[in-house]
Amino acid sequence: MANNAKLKKQGSEEIVISMNGVNKWFGSFHVLRDINLNVHKGERIIICGPSGSGKSTVIRCLNALEHHQGGDINILGVTLDNNVHNVETVRRDVGMVFQQFNLFPHLSILENCILAPTWVKKMPRAEAVDLAMSLLERVKIPEQAHKYPGQLSGGQQQRVAIARALCMQPEIMLFDEPTSALDPEMIKEVLDVMVGLAETGMTMICVTHEMGFARKVADRVIFMDEGQIIEQNEPEAFFSKPKSDRTKLFLSQVLSH
Amino acid sequence: MKTDHSTAYVRQEDAPLLPPPRNETGIIGWFNQNILSLINDFSGIGAAIRSVLMAVGTLAILYYSAHILWALIDFAIIEAVWSDPDELKRVVCTTEIAGGIQHNGWHGACWPLATAKMKFLIYGAYPAEELWRVNITGLVLIIGLVCLMFDRMPYRMHIGISMLTIFPVFAYIMLVGLGDWIGLPYVDTRDWGGVLVTLVVALTGIIASLPLGVVLALGRQSNMPAVRYLCTGFIEFWRGIPLITVLFMASVALPLFLPTGVTIDNLLRALIGVTLFASAYMAEVIRGGLQAIDKGQYEAADALGLGYWKSMRLIILPQALTYVIPGIVNTFIGLFKDTTLVAIIGLFDLLGAAQAAINDAGWSSPVQAITLYLLVATFYFICCFVMSRYSMRLERKLDRSNR
Ligand SMILES: Nc1ncnc2c1ncn2[C@@H]1O[C@H](COP(=O)(O)OP(=O)(O)O)[C@@H](O)[C@H]1O
Ligand SMILES: [Mg+2]
Numbered sequence: 001m002a003n004n005a006k007l008k009k010q011g012s013e014e015i016v017i018s019m020n021g022v023n024k025w026f027g028s029f030h031v032l033r034d035i036n037l038n039v040h041k042g043e044r045i046i047i048c049g050p051s052g053s054g055k056s057t058v059i060r061c062l063n064a065l066e067h068h069q070g071g072d073i074n075i076l077g078v079t080l081d082n083n084v085h086n087v088e089t090v091r092r093d094v095g096m097v098f099q100q101f102n103l104f105p106h107l108s109i110l111e112n113c114i115l116a117p118t119w120v121k122k123m124p125r126a127e128a129v130d131l132a133m134s135l136l137e138r139v140k141i142p143e144q145a146h147k148y149p150g151q152l153s154g155g156q157q158q159r160v161a162i163a164r165a166l167c168m169q170p171e172i173m174l175f176d177e178p179t180s181a182l183d184p185e186m187i188k189e190v191l192d193v194m195v196g197l198a199e200t201g202m203t204m205i206c207v208t209h210e211m212g213f214a215r216k217v218a219d220r221v222i223f224m225d226e227g228q229i230i231e232q233n234e235p236e237a238f239f240s241k242p243k244s245d246r247t248k249l250f251l252s253q254v255l256s257h
Numbered sequence: 258m259k260t261d262h263s264t265a266y267v268r269q270e271d272a273p274l275l276p277p278p279r280n281e282t283g284i285i286g287w288f289n290q291n292i293l294s295l296i297n298d299f300s301g302i303g304a305a306i307r308s309v310l311m312a313v314g315t316l317a318i319l320y321y322s323a324h325i326l327w328a329l330i331d332f333a334i335i336e337a338v339w340s341d342p343d344e345l346k347r348v349v350c351t352t353e354i355a356g357g358i359q360h361n362g363w364h365g366a367c368w369p370l371a372t373a374k375m376k377f378l379i380y381g382a383y384p385a386e387e388l389w390r391v392n393i394t395g396l397v398l399i400i401g402l403v404c405l406m407f408d409r410m411p412y413r414m415h416i417g418i419s420m421l422t423i424f425p426v427f428a429y430i431m432l433v434g435l436g437d438w439i440g441l442p443y444v445d446t447r448d449w450g451g452v453l454v455t456l457v458v459a460l461t462g463i464i465a466s467l468p469l470g471v472v473l474a475l476g477r478q479s480n481m482p483a484v485r486y487l488c489t490g491f492i493e494f495w496r497g498i499p500l501i502t503v504l505f506m507a508s509v510a511l512p513l514f515l516p517t518g519v520t521i522d523n524l525l526r527a528l529i530g531v532t533l534f535a536s537a538y539m540a541e542v543i544r545g546g547l548q549a550i551d552k553g554q555y556e557a558a559d560a561l562g563l564g565y566w567k568s569m570r571l572i573i574l575p576q577a578l579t580y581v582i583p584g585i586v587n588t589f590i591g592l593f594k595d596t597t598l599v600a601i602i603g604l605f606d607l608l609g610a611a612q613a614a615i616n617d618a619g620w621s622s623p624v625q626a627i628t629l630y631l632l633v634a635t636f637y638f639i640c641c642f643v644m645s646r647y648s649m650r651l652e653r654k655l656d657r658s659n660r
Contacts, residue, residue, distance in 0.1 A: 091562035
């Protein structure tokens with residue numbers, strides 16, 4: 001609790017992500033309905049909700065892996081539209097970690113990490129290697145740097161994926177169910193890394209069903225269902241006094257096991 | 258000692274780690290698993306019948322394999338004529354009944370014929386005093402290829418790039434010539450022939466069809482409809498007509514569309530035809546590889562801000578091409594053998610040159626054709642086999658570093 005209070009102070013007034021009236025359709029299926037969300041610098045947001053509720057789609061809209069069709073999305077002062085240049089600018093500053101890790105299997109761990117800094121940011125190779133090694137140190141696997149992704153366990157791969165995203169020195173990190181594809185004994189090592197990252201004041205948006213993690217680091221928990229934000233609140237209030245029936249039902253399902 | 262595992266139980270001692278049973282390793286193990294196990298199962302009537310059939314089949318196959326191998330050795334080595342010191346030509350490879358010096362019923366290869374025609378089979382009618390140019394080009398090619406086969410070769414990357422960029426220019430200058438002023442007089446491609454033409458057509462096709470195939474495959478997956486339709490149309494067009502028709506059209510129909518006075522070299526037409534044809538096939542092979550790539554790879558590359566070209570070059574293509582090495586090499590091998598079709602438009606590739614040598618009345622004998630065909634077949638087999646083995650090695654190597 002004390003930890004939570006300490007972390008919360010890091011959220012500042014500056015708004016780094018704003019979604020205003022965002023709508024999106026897959027064909028005729030209305031997947032996102034009137035999403036409004038402002039995120040302050042340093043804020044840590046957890047998104048939860050039943051499968052198919054549009055959680056992934058929301059965060060994939062934030063780095064234009066999906067294109068929204070109505071409303072505005074503004075990231076770090078850049079408006080996401082059809083302008084390719086804007087999209088590239090935003091992607092440089094927004095890191096993403098996927099459920100399936102998506103490491104590049106033909107490149108070693110180190111090469112996975114230095115690829116984007118050297119090719120996108122034109123960072124000198126030696127500098128990129130130093131940066132990558134320090135970040136691999138932070139996710140506690142520097143000794144695996146010269147192995148290939150296929151030789152690592154799921155938990156190790158996901159930690160590499162986090163390091164790879166951090167190598168771009170992003171302002172914002174997006175996580176889409178980072179522990180859902182992991183064997184139970186590996187979940188903790190990944191969550192520990194994410195808690196460590198939260199303590200550095202990184203702006204984070206994380207889709208997860210790890211409610212313990214949510215309580216520990218979140219400034220705000222958002223509950224989504226059927227493409228809408230149903231409820232959002234500070235974690236303590238969210239978990240102890242959920243207001244909407246749908247939230248209560250969902251929480252009873254995820255917390256019961 | 259057997260322990261009952263059906264009740265509560267705690268292991269006190271680890272079970273011992275044992276080596277595998279003896280008859281499962283080594284040559285004996287191989288024989289037991291692959292042959293003996295198939296033919297010594299008499300546990301029932303069905304199994305017994307199967308075992309007997311397997312045994313009979315195995316023996317029959319062994320017998321006929323040995324038979325064919327023996328016939329080949331007998332023809333090509335034991336019965337073969339090796340030299341013709343008195344320059345008797347056809348007489349040395351003909352039986353007495355037909356006016357030759359071999360005993361009646363003789364049937365063997367006529368290697369003096371191959372020796373006499375060797376120059377023609379390799380160079381065609383390339384002028385004798387300029388042959389050194391072909392030899393040097395061939396030597397550079399061989400050295401380059403050998404260097405590329407060794408993983409630990411220093412400057413391997415540079416050698417590879419030079420082989421793809423500088424070497425073609427070098428080969429063009431050497432083979433076609435620059436003019437008398439520099440000591441490299443022009444040699445008309447109509448005088449080229451044999452292995453020279455085969456390798457020029459095959460290597461140009463191989464080197465050019467891969468990048469073209471990549472571009473076409475990417476184009477076929479493009480988001481831009483115009484690009485997509487263009488590439489799809491191109492691929493379907495070239496895949497839809499036989500190569501022989503392509504070559505025929507190139508030699509007969511193309512001149513009709515060109516302004517009078519403009520001519521295109523016959524060899525160049527064949528090169529273009531073969532390359533475009535092969536690149537259509539290549540494109541489809543590569544597209545197969547692109548489709549095998551997980552969507553997450555594209556997304557991870559996008560999320561890192563790599564952009565289309567960088568993500569293709571650094572992430573997608575290296576993986577896609579690795580997946581489809583067997584298909585790529587398959588296309589290369591097909592292309593290599595398809596070069597024999599250029600004989601249709603009057604080019605003397607190796608097969609065409611052999612055909613011409615077979616028609617030489619001075620060597621006319623019953624074994625004339627079979628000797629030369631055997632030689633040509635051996636050449637094609639060695640080339641294709643080397644490609645096949647190299648691709649397998651490459652696959653294993655890339656597989657090791659990937660997974
Ligand atoms: N590319 C797509 N095309 C069509 N429908 C999609 C696509 N991606 C997701 N959907 C659908 O949109 C809905 C929301 O998906 P998603 O955002 O992945 O949900 P969540 O992450 O909350 O489980 C689901 O019903 C899913 O089937
Ligand atoms: Mg999802």
